Amino acid sequence: MPLTVRRALCFAGAFGFAALACLASASADASVLDAIRARGHVLCGVGDGPRGYAAVSGQGTWSGISVDFCRALAAAVLGSREAVQFRSLSGAEHLAALQTGEVDVLSRNVVITSSLDTTQGIRFPGVLVYDGQGFLVRKAQNVTSALELSGARICVTTESADTQGVADFFNGLKLPFDLQKFEKWADAKTAYANKSCQVLSADTSTLAAARQLLPDAAEHIILPELASKQFVGPAVRQGDDDWFSVVRWTIYALIAAEELGITSSNIDTMKSSASAEVRRFLGIDLDFGKRLGLSPDWTQRIVKQVGNYGELFDRHLGAKSPLKLERRLNNLATNGGLHYAPSFR
Numbered sequence: 001m002p003l004t005v006r007r008a009l010c011f012a013g014a015f016g017f018a019a020l021a022c023l024a025s026a027s028a029d030a031s032v033l034d035a036i037r038a039r040g041h042v043l044c045g046v047g048d049g050p051r052g053y054a055a056v057s058g059q060g061t062w063s064g065i066s067v068d069f070c071r072a073l074a075a076a077v078l079g080s081r082e083a084v085q086f087r088s089l090s091g092a093e094h095l096a097a098l099q100t101g102e103v104d105v106l107s108r109n110v111v112i113t114s115s116l117d118t119t120q121g122i123r124f125p126g127v128l129v130y131d132g133q134g135f136l137v138r139k140a141q142n143v144t145s146a147l148e149l150s151g152a153r154i155c156v157t158t159e160s161a162d163t164q165g166v167a168d169f170f171n172g173l174k175l176p177f178d179l180q181k182f183e184k185w186a187d188a189k190t191a192y193a194n195k196s197c198q199v200l201s202a203d204t205s206t207l208a209a210a211r212q213l214l215p216d217a218a219e220h221i222i223l224p225e226l227a228s229k230q231f232v233g234p235a236v237r238q239g240d241d242d243w244f245s246v247v248r249w250t251i252y253a254l255i256a257a258e259e260l261g262i263t264s265s266n267i268d269t270m271k272s273s274a275s276a277e278v279r280r281f282l283g284i285d286l287d288f289g290k291r292l293g294l295s296p297d298w299t300q301r302i303v304k305q306v307g308n309y310g311e312l313f314d315r316h317l318g319a320k321s322p323l324k325l326e327r328r329l330n331n332l333a334t335n336g337g338l339h340y341a342p343s344f345r
Contacts, residue, residue, distance in 0.1 A: 032104050032236070032243035033293055036077055042084040044070035045094055045103035051209045052317045052325075053109045053129075053232075062086050065316040066107040069128055069234060069250070072306045073105065076250050076298045081305040098122055098237055105234050105247060109205075112231040121238045125248035128233045129317070130329035130338055132226035133165040134204040136211060139219050141198065146225035153178040155188040155197040161228070166201050169227035189213075201227065208323035224328065246292050253299045256281055256341035257308035259332060264307040267300060281344045288344050299344075309339065 036042055046054040046066055054064035071081035089097050089108070098106045099121050109131075110116070112124045135146050135154075143149065146169070156162040158181045170177040180197045182188040189210050192200040200207060204222055211220045233251070236244050257263070260278050262270050270278055280286040283296035290296070306312065313330055314320045331337025 032240050033077065033246065035101075036104060040078065040083060042070060042074045042077065042105065043087060043103045044073075044084050045087050045089045045097050045106040045108065046070070047091070047094070047108040048088050050109060050203070050205055051212075052205050052321060052323050054107075056086075056088065063316065065129065065312050066109065066234075068306055068312050068316065069254075070105065070107050072250050072254060072302045073247065075301040075305045076253070076294055077246065079295070079301055095120055095122065098235060101237065104243070105236055107234045109232050110235055112233055116235075122235045123238050123244055124233050124235050125244055126233050126251040127231045127338075128251060129205075129231075129313075131203055131205055131230040131232050132329075133162055133201060133228040133230070134207055134226055135223045136192070136200040136202075136207040136220055137198065137223060139221055143223070146223045146227075147173065147175075149177070149199060150175045151177065152199050153180055153197040154199040154201050155180045155182065155191045156201050157182050157185050157188050159183060159185075160202070162201055165227040169225075203230065204325060205317065205323065208317070208325050212322050212324075222325070242293060246294065249292060250302065252341040252344075253281075253302050254306075254309040254312065255332070255339050256344060257299070257303045258310040258339075259334070259341060262303055262308060264304055264311060267304050271300075277343070286345065 046062065046064075048054065048056055052064060053066045054062065056062050067086065070084050070086070074084040075081045087097065087103050089103070089106075094106055094108065094110070097103050106122070112127065116122065117124055135149065137143050154166055154177055156166055156179065163179065163181060166177065166179060180191060182191065185202070188200065191197050193214060200210065202210070207222050211217050211222070214220060234247055236247055260275075260281060262278065262281070271282060271284065273279060276285065280288070282300050283289055283298065287296045289298045292298070307315070313327060317323050317325045318327055327337060329338050331339065333340040
């Protein structure tokens, strides 16, 4: 069945017989790894935004942490970070594109939920970014915690779940609050900029992008508390365990490289390391790649061509990016964050 027809069926019957038909058709296709090698590139579904996750320049160059994750997959499977084609998918079409096999992996700001992971024929191999709904305030308010926002006027948009997130957060703490609702995000940002409200609430990455555009950006901070949790990670089609494992262990490879102190600039030197753990990770003393259908040096190619997790985060979301997000939950567990990788053995 042609991809366009199968995709249309998925749209038409997302919860009915058509959905079952398109999933069965997709599962009957050749393995994703075989298909990637046959065509010579990874097909990666992304979104044009939000900034830091994925964005395309006027010259057609893609950037963002979700984009670089796909480049890491291309380096792992095909040996080159350039062996990838990006498909810009809207929120209305991204699931169908993955379900029908139009893309090999969906790498955009898709929030991991139980319903998506259990009812849509897709699976999430792991978490790339720990995001969530945060609070932006002015430094002049002398506020360092959302627990100090009792009675504050808070701007949110009605077109998202942010209104409920704020209500749940403050009602749970039994703190009063004044919710200022706007239909459009642009209007909420303007109200905050004009000091019509004291707090702006949205995803932390969205807040960081809004802060960047303020004339006095350095005078605004994102508070550490989150009104709601959002786990963001790549998604793959259900039924191909080999591809699921490759995507999962690519996430782990990025994190493990940072844990081991291996970077894009020192990896050649690290090949002569006396550390057994480093040598196993780099495929020198253990061919872990064979179990995944990859070459022994697949982790070396990822780190050399794309970097480790810390390099990706800093480049697109953190200190070296325009967003200047603190790592917080996205730090290594040894530094108080949530990221750590299983052993490569």
